[in-house]
Amino acid sequence: MKENMDFFEKLYCSEYDNIKRYVRRMITDGNAIEDIVQETFFEAYRKTSFLRNHPNVPGWLRVTAKNKIMKWEEKQKKYSLEADFVLQNAESFDWETSPDDFKMVEAYCTVRKVLSDEELDILRSYYEYGYTSQEMSSRLGITETCFKVRVLRMKQKIKNSLQLPLFVCTGKLILEILKFIGEI
Secondary structure (H helix, E strand, C coil): CHHHHHHHHHHHHHHHHHHHHHHHHHCCCHHHHHHHHHHHHHHHHHCHHHHCCCCCHHHHHHHHHHHHHHHHHHHHHHHCCCHHHHHHHHHCCCCCCCCCHHHHHHHHHHHHHHCCHHHHHHHHHHHHCCCCHHHHHHHHCCCHHHHHHHHHHHHHHHHHHCCCHHHHHHHHHHHHHHHHHCCC
C-alpha cells in the first residue's frame, strides 16, 4: 500500500503540469480544466496498482484526460441551444412584450401536444435530470446512437411545430451579448 501511495505521489508531481497543459489546449473553461485534471488523477489513484506495471503511464493519463474532456463536452452540448435557431427567432420576436407566465404555460402545453408522454419523459431525463446518453440507451434497451437520433428527432419535432418564447428570450440575450462583444 505504501508503494502505491509513493508511486501515485511521484506520478502526480511529475505529470500534473503536463496533463493540465494538455487539457488547457482542448478547452478554455478554467474551472472545467481543473475539474478534468482532478478527475483524471482520481482515476489514476483508483488504478494505481494497475498503473505501476503499465508500460506508458503518461500516455494512459492523456487518454483518460481525453475521455474526461469528451464526456464534459457532451454534457455542454446537452445544455447549449442551437445558435442559428435562437438568433433566427430573436430577429422576428416583438421585444416590447416579453413572455409572461401565461405565455410560458402556453408554450409548455404546446410542447406536451407535440411530444408524447414517453418522449417528454425521455427529454426531461436527459436534459433536466442529467442522465447520460449511455444510461438512457440502456434504460430504453436501444443503442446509444439510436438514442441520440431519437433525441434529435424530438428536438426537430419541437422546432418544426412552434417557436418557444423561452428560446426566443434566450435568443435576445445571446443577440445582445454578441452585439456587445462585437461579433455581429
